[in-house]
Amino acid sequence: xxxxxxxxxxxxxxxxLPVIAGVKDDPVLxxxxxxxxxxxxxxxxxxxxxxxxxxxxxxLQKLWLxxxxxxxxxxxxxxxxxxxxxxxxxxxxxxxxxxxxxxKPSPDRHWLALGVQGLTPYYxxxxxxxxxxxxxxxxxxxxxxxxxxxxxxxxxxxELEMNFFSKDDVETETGxxxxxxEAGLRLRYxxxxxxxxxIGVNWSRKVGKTADFARDEGNSVxxxxxxxxxxxxx
Amino acid sequence: xNTCRQPVLSRRRxxxxxxxxxxxxxxGSTPLLLGSKRYSDAPPVMQGKLFDLNIAYQEMNFxxxxxxxxxxxxxxxxxxLRWKEGERVTLRVHNNLDQTTSIHWHGIxxxxxxxxxxxxxxxxxxxxxxxxxxFDLLQSGTYWYHSxxxxxxxxxxxxxIIIDPIExxxxxxxxxxxxxxxxxxxxxxxxxxxxxxxxxxxxxFRERTLADFFEEADEHGVANAWNNRRMWNQMRMSDRDISxxxxxxxxxxxxxQAPADGWIGLFDRGQKVRLRFINAAAMTFxxxxxxxxxxxxxxxxxQNIQPISIDEFRIGVAETYDVIVEPESDTAYTIFAQSIxxxxxxxxxxxxxxxxxADIPALDPAPIxxxxxxxxxxxxxxxxxxxxxxxMPTFKMKGSEMPGAGMMGTGQAGFGSSTPxxxxxxxxxxxxxxxxxxxxxxxxxxxxxxxxxxxRYDRTVLTYADLQNLYKTQDTREPQREIQLHLTxxxxxxxxxxxxxxxxxxxxxxxxxxxxxxxxxxxDTMMNHPIHLHGMWSELETGxxxxxxxxxxxxxxxxxxxxxxxxxxxxxxxxxHCHLLYHMPGMFREVIVS
Ligand SMILES: [Cu+2]
Numbered sequence: 001x002x003x004x005x006x007x008x009x010x011x012x013x014x015x016x017l018p019v020i021a022g023v024k025d026d027p028v029l030x031x032x033x034x035x036x037x038x039x040x041x042x043x044x045x046x047x048x049x050x051x052x053x054x055x056x057x058x059x060l061q062k063l064w065l066x067x068x069x070x071x072x073x074x075x076x077x078x079x080x081x082x083x084x085x086x087x088x089x090x091x092x093x094x095x096x097x098x099x100x101x102x103x104k105p106s107p108d109r110h111w112l113a114l115g116v117q118g119l120t121p122y123y124x125x126x127x128x129x130x131x132x133x134x135x136x137x138x139x140x141x142x143x144x145x146x147x148x149x150x151x152x153x154x155x156x157x158x159e160l161e162m163n164f165f166s167k168d169d170v171e172t173e174t175g176x177x178x179x180x181x182e183a184g185l186r187l188r189y190x191x192x193x194x195x196x197x198x199i200g201v202n203w204s205r206k207v208g209k210t211a212d213f214a215r216d217e218g219n220s221v222x223x224x225x226x227x228x229x230x231x232x233x234x
Numbered sequence: 235x236n237t238c239r240q241p242v243l244s245r246r247r248x249x250x251x252x253x254x255x256x257x258x259x260x261x262g263s264t265p266l267l268l269g270s271k272r273y274s275d276a277p278p279v280m281q282g283k284l285f286d287l288n289i290a291y292q293e294m295n296f297x298x299x300x301x302x303x304x305x306x307x308x309x310x311x312x313x314x315l316r317w318k319e320g321e322r323v324t325l326r327v328h329n330n331l332d333q334t335t336s337i338h339w340h341g342i343x344x345x346x347x348x349x350x351x352x353x354x355x356x357x358x359x360x361x362x363x364x365x366x367x368x369f370d371l372l373q374s375g376t377y378w379y380h381s382x383x384x385x386x387x388x389x390x391x392x393x394x395i396i397i398d399p400i401e402x403x404x405x406x407x408x409x410x411x412x413x414x415x416x417x418x419x420x421x422x423x424x425x426x427x428x429x430x431x432x433x434x435x436x437x438x439f440r441e442r443t444l445a446d447f448f449e450e451a452d453e454h455g456v457a458n459a460w461n462n463r464r465m466w467n468q469m470r471m472s473d474r475d476i477s478x479x480x481x482x483x484x485x486x487x488x489x490x491q492a493p494a495d496g497w498i499g500l501f502d503r504g505q506k507v508r509l510r511f512i513n514a515a516a517m518t519f520x521x522x523x524x525x526x527x528x529x530x531x532x533x534x535x536x537q538n539i540q541p542i543s544i545d546e547f548r549i550g551v552a553e554t555y556d557v558i559v560e561p562e563s564d565t566a567y568t569i570f571a572q573s574i575x576x577x578x579x580x581x582x583x584x585x586x587x588x589x590x591x592a593d594i595p596a597l598d599p600a601p602i603x604x605x606x607x608x609x610x611x612x613x614x615x616x617x618x619x620x621x622x623x624x625x626m627p628t629f630k631m632k633g634s635e636m637p638g639a640g641m642m643g644t645g646q647a648g649f650g651s652s653t654p655x656x657x658x659x660x661x662x663x664x665x666x667x668x669x670x671x672x673x674x675x676x677x678x679x680x681x682x683x684x685x686x687x688x689x690r691y692d693r694t695v696l697t698y699a700d701l702q703n704l705y706k707t708q709d710t711r712e713p714q715r716e717i718q719l720h721l722t723x724x725x726x727x728x729x730x731x732x733x734x735x736x737x738x739x740x741x742x743x744x745x746x747x748x749x750x751x752x753x754x755x756x757x758d759t760m761m762n763h764p765i766h767l768h769g770m771w772s773e774l775e776t777g778x779x780x781x782x783x784x785x786x787x788x789x790x791x792x793x794x795x796x797x798x799x800x801x802x803x804x805x806x807x808x809x810x811h812c813h814l815l816y817h818m819p820g821m822f823r824e825v826i827v828s
Contacts, residue, residue, distance in 0.1 A: 025736055025819030026729075031432045059431070059729050060664055088664035091724050092470055119726075121468040149443040193436055233432075 030056040031233060036068075036186075038229025040202060047072045049227075060088040064096060069104065079104040082113055093118035100131055107171050109133055123147070138166035155196075159184040168209055173217070175209020188231055196231045276489055276497070277309055277393060277412065281316035283323050287337070289359075289381075290330040294390065294418075296485045296492050301420045303390035304331060304381070310490050311414045311514065312379070312393025319374040319400045325367040327359060331386075334358040337367070338382040339395065340552060340766070341536050341786035344369040346806020349768055351382045354807040354824060358383055374399035375536030376510040376554045377786075378414070385423030385516075388815055392416060392514035397536075404704060405532050405541070407558055408505040413497070415522075415549070415571050415580050417484040417515040427816050430478055430728045437480040440575065440600050441472060465605060469668060473603040475725060475760055476682070478816060479517045481577030486518065488571060488580040496568075496591075497582035503564050507584065508532075510556050513549040516815035519574035519762060519789075521548050521684060522555075523693065524567050524584065525595055529557040531696060535785040538704040547696035548574070548681055550764035550789040552813040555696075559584070566592040574683055574762070576600045601683030603760055609670020609793025644716040644752060648707070648779025650675055650797045651754040653716055661734035661758065667724040669758045673795040677776050681762065681791055698796075699776050701783035707773070709801045713752035717743065720756045721763050721790055721812070721821060730812065730820035737822035743810065745802035745827045754797040757790040763817065764789050767825065769808040772798040787813055802827045 036051040048071040055062045064086050069079035084098035093116060100111040115129025124144050131139040141163050148156040161182045165174050186200035203224045206214050211221040287306050294303040294310055306312035317323055329335045336358050338350035348369045352358030359365040374397045381391035394412040419426060429436045450459040466473055489497040501507050509529075513520060523529075523546040530541050533556035541558075549555055549571075561567060566585035573579065576597045583591050645652035657669050678699035679685070687693040723730040732740065745751060753772070755765060764787050765772075771784040775797045782799065790796050805827050812821035 025738060027428070027431075029428055029431055059727050088727070090664050091667040092726065093664070119470055121470060123467065123470060149441055150445075151443055152439045152441060193433060 026058045028056065028058055030054065033233040035231055036229055037231070038198075038200070038227045040225040040227045042226060042228065045072055047077075047225075049229075055086070057086070062086040062094075064098075076104050084113060084115070086117070090118070092120075096129070100129075102172070105172065109137075109169070109172060111137075111139065136167070137169065140164040153190045154187070155190065156185065156187050159186070170213075173210065173213035175211075175213060177208050179208065179210040180204060180206045186227075186229075194233050198229055198231060200227050200229070201225065202227055276499075277311045277314050277414070278307075279314040279316055280307070283321055285315065285323070285325045287312075287325060287327045288330060289327065289335050289337075289391070292390075296418045296487065297420050299420060304335075304386050305390050306337070306393055309393070310390040311416065312391065314394045314396060314412055315379065317371050317395065317397045319371050319397050322368065322370045326364055327367065328364045329359040329361055332361050334360055334383055335381055335386060335391075336365075336383045337379055337391075338768075339367075339369075339377065339379050341377040341554070342369070342395070343372050343769070343771075343804070346769060346804065346808065349806075349808065351768065351809045354809055371397055373397060373536065375533055375538070376412075376512065376556050377536050378512045378514055378552075378554065380514060382809070385427065385815060387514075388417075388419070388423040388426075388516040390418075394510065394512055394514075396510065404538060405558060406506060407508040409499070409501055409507040410510070411499045411507065412489065412510045412512065413499075413569060413582060414489050414512045414514050415518075415520050416487045416490075416513075417479075417518040417573075418487055418492075419479075419483045419485070421483050423516070423815070426479055426483065430816060434478070434726050434728045435472070435475070437478065437482045438472075438474065438476075438575075439480070439482060440474045440476075440577075442474060465608070465610070469608070470726075471608070471668065471760060474600070475603065476575035476601055477518065477573065477577070478728075478761070478814070480575055481573060484518065484573070484578060486515075486520075486571070486573060486578050486580035488569065488582040491580075491582070493579055493581045493594075498588055499569075499582060499584050500588065501561055501584060501586060503586060504562065505560075507559050507561070508556060509559065509569070510554065511549055512554045513551050515551050517551065519548060519550050519764075520571040520580065521546060521574060521598075522569070522571045523547075524559060524569050525592075526565075527559045527561060527567050527584075529559055531700075532556050532558055534701055534783060535787060537784045539783055540702045540704055540781065542696065542700045543694070544696045544700075545693035546684065546687060548684055548789075550762065550787060550813075552764050552766055552787040553785075553789070561586075566590040568592040568594055570595055572597050574601070576683070598683065603682055603792065606674075606676075606679075607682055607760060607792040608668070609673040609758070644713060645797075646779065647710070647712050647750075647752075647799060648775050648782055649777055650775045651716055651718070651752060651795075653718060653754065655756055655795065656718065657720065657758070658733050661720060661722055663734065665724050665727070665729050665731060665736075666722045666734050666758070667726065668760070669720075669722075670756060670793045670795075673756050673758075673793055675796065676791055676794040677796070679791065679794070681789070698774060698789075701774060701776055701785075702778055702781040703783050705781070707780055707782045709750055709773075709799075710779070711750040713750050713799055715749070716752040716754060718754045718756065719823075720758050721765070723759045723761075723817070723821070725759070725761075728816075730817040732821055732823055736820035737811075737824075738820075740823055742807075742824035742826045745800070745825060747802055747805055747827055749802045751800050751802060752797055753800055754795055755788070755790045756795045757792055760792045761814075762789055762791055763821065764813040765811070766813045767800065767808065767810045769804040769806065769825075769827070770800050770802065772800060774798045 040047045051068040054065040064084040066082040070077045082100045084096040086094045086096040096115045100113045102109040111131035111133040117127045127143040143161045145159045182204040184202045186198045188196040188198035190196040206221040292305045349355040377395040380387045491497040569582040571580040680695040766787040773782040808825040810823045810825045
């Protein structure tokens with residue numbers, strides 16, 4: 001079986017080459033994006049959720065870090081990190097590969113990631129990837145987002161995410177097949193391009209085996225939350 | 235706020251900077267350096283044969299908050315250099331910056347090592363050092379000069395050049411003013427460039443909204459409105475993408491004056507006033523008019539043309555137009571230069587009395603690109619679907635037919651190319667987001683935002699089809715060969731190139747000394763690009779081989795093609811590039827004439 005951790009140094013040495021070769025028209029830049037930093041279930045559990053990304057690199061080659069997770073009552077409940085090398089392959093599409101680590105909840109899981117990120121006709125932003133883990137585990141994820149401009153600053157963005165797994169994983173309580181889906185609707189106001197507070201609603205649902213696991217634990221499988229947050233980049 | 239403009243500039247230092255200029259005079263009649271009651275804040279004038287120009291950092295204030303500019307001899311715009319045709323000028327440029335600098339004499343025919351392009355003409359002027367330019371003046375007219383290093387031009391390094399002719403001019407006038415247009419930002423240029431790379435529509439606050447769609451659905455029905463969007467949606471292009479950098483960050487200047495004050499030019503009733511318009515902006519095209527006054531265009535890019543009377547003209551970045559106006563009454567007139575995307579304007583006043591001002595017109599509606607601007611074929615084919623209300627005129631050359639087609643190998647001189655448009659393999663990939671399938675000559679198309687202005691506003695708009703040289707074409711040879719170049723890019727990644735290859739990866743273009751060549755430019759993007767060839771004239775083919783207009787900068791409209799003839803009579807290494815400052819790093823070629 002491939003050990004994802006051993007591939008990591010190799011992967012890093014690959015990305016250094018294109019990133020250091022800076023020419024005048026194509027400087028090495030970095031962009032930090034906090035796409036979501038929000039509080040859900042306000043007043044009760046005050047769950048803090050984040051989804052942040054950082055890229056560094058040039059026009060066609062970039063290094064991406066993607067982090068998302070959940071923080072409740074002083075503890076990180078969920079946390080995922082991806083480190084990806086990104087190569088532009090079409091005007092609106094990048095192919096990305098690298099490592100994904102599910103660091104929380106324990107036990108942690110490591111995956112080799114191969115994804116595609118870009119913009120479809122009719123302006124759907126897509127981030128989708130296939131993940132290969134230890135013990136022959138395969139997972140897949142599709143994320144789609146759309147932006148609807150009410151005004152130049154008031155923007156509604158519907159969002160959809162689905163996760164699939166090839167095998168049951170009892171320890172992490174994920175079942176095979178479609179495991180969960182999540183839909184969000186966020187209305188943001190861009191005070192300036194870089195800073196936008198928002199309100200929204202998030203609905204998530206565990207399905208199939210994953211739902212069974214949750215029920216066994218006495219957890220709910222269908223959650224709708226009102227949220228408030230801030231989006232920022234620089 | 236005039237007083238804020240030169241707060242750190244002592245008279246002594248300024249005069250030192252001019253010490254070797256043989257004379258210092260001011261256009262208009264007010265002393266520039268004394269007192270704060272200047273009503274005509276024209277740039278200072280330096281004239282003679284020997285000039286010392288000092289490049290330095292200087293605090294400026296155009297927006298209410300101070301900001302550091304790079305200036306030439308303490309002025310923004312830089313001093314007007316007034317030369318005389320036939321003379322030899324010497325210019326000693328002293329670099330007081332902490333970075334390499336340079337000055338390029340835009341539109342001047344000169345030896346390659348005097349052209350001022352670091353890396354091609356010379357090594358640039360290192361910090362603390364000086365460089366002496368020296369060349370003969372073989373031409374007359376209105377030109378300009380600017381830094382060719384990094385993004386220094388954006389921060390204030392630009393000024394006008396006037397070369398007085400040996401022969402008497404073929405027109406008369408009583409007053410002579412430079413009207414230099416530019417765009418100022420308190421943001422550093424590298425910040426602007428980096429923001430565009432991170433979010434290409436950062437400065438565009440005219441994107442389509444839901445309300446736009448409902449309006450169109452209301453007007454044309456939901457199905458039609460949806461169909462109309464189809465092409466744009468499928469191509470992931472925005473029809474509101476007019477300027478990369480807008481009035482959101484720019485303050486537009488006329489002779490260094492922000493719109494709140496405005497530049498003032500004086501006249502007496504009955505006088506003929508010559509206005510030398512220069513677009514020294516980094517990124518902004520301007521549409522210029524003077525409500526109440528018709529303008530007679532007498533020169534384009536410094537070269538006299540057959541006079542043409544118009545109400546409005548577009549001036550691309552780096553172009554110049556000379557016009558004569560004849561105000562007949564004792565009233566004031568506003569010189570109104572609105573940015574192409576209508577996010578702001580530069581303003582001045584022509585007036586018989588400094589206290590007398592005219593109304594400032596409202597900005598025209600923001601332009602919206604049409605299918606023709608995507609190069610989907612012109613001839614008004616998509617006019618019915620054109621939601622902008624500015625239907626396309628039919629595009630044709632001035633000559634009623636195109637005798638060139640089929641006659642010569644590539645098309646007869648003066649009439650444009652008959653060679654098929656071909657996209658090279660380097661145009662395919664992640665760095666190029668579109669290719670014009672059917673680009674047309676659109677010489678009589680005034681361009682997006684100016685169409686149908688005669689019907690709508692009773693304004694006659696200048697087009698390239700109107701440009702005819704006042705004098706006979708000097709090189710009457712047929713072009714020996716044709717070079718087709720495609721202007722390419724990826725707007726969302728903010729990458730620019732020629733034939734899909736950016737400057738860093740490109741081989742130089744080779745011209746044989748003495749040859750007559752046609753260059754056909756095809757615009758595979760949805761932006762206007764002002765293309766500037768150094769060292770040689772770009773002789774614009776507008777359908778007349780006898781009086782071909784000579785230009786140094788040629789606008790290529792989105793989705794269009796255009797041709798010009800070049801006589802390769804200047805040995806050396808020359809720059810050839812888009813003059814939009816943030817396109818230039820990629821959309822650039824070296825041209826070698828040998
Ligand atoms: Cu350009």
